[in-house]
Amino acid sequence: GDSVTQMEGPVTLSEEAFLTINCTYTATGYPSLFWYVQYPGEGLQLLLKATKADDKGSNKGFEATYRKETTSFHLEKGSVQVSDSAVYFCALSDLGGGSEKLVFGKGTKLTVNP
């Protein structure tokens, strides 16, 4: 079945550091890929998405590129801020494979120190 594997945290960085959170997937069809973010005490929010190979999703300085050849969707940000401290979830949706469900990774907790 479909699955998502993401880098396990926690990850602790200093402000303005470069961030990478790795995410790889397996899917039977041609999935859409997502990064969701969960701030403390809140629900998940969509951060960015990509629907086909080589697409780049971007939002709030975060980027991720859909790499079909490596089945990856790594999240990057050039300079993190304290306000980026949150849990980040990689996910896929395999509509082409006949499922409306989102398959989530286990989440990566990011802490950014001033």
Place this chain on the structure above:
Amino acid sequence: DAGVIQSPRHEVTEMGQEVTLRCKPISGHDYLFWYRQTMMRGLELLIYFNNNVPIDDSGMPEDRFSAKMPNASFSTLKIQPSEPRDSAVYFCASSQRPGLAGGPTDTQYFGPGTRLTVL
């Protein structure tokens, strides 16, 4: 739009009691999902509905859990009887699949969650 609305935000109950969690999806969304989040198990999909009809309830942990969607704007998740191991944050999410002209969209929008504590 107000987004997905869940109530209550916090619930504390004693073992054996019935618990009902409520969700109002975003207007016009066809799909509604119930998730449970714990430290140990992460985020788990419990059940989801399409046009008020349950499509997949394979994630419902046991018969003590039931979910209904009597209309397009309301869903409930009920636990009866509740147990301490049910303590978790329960999220509701909704999504929309427009018709052929718009193409499918699979982004889910999450509510703020209900934090359930069973003593």
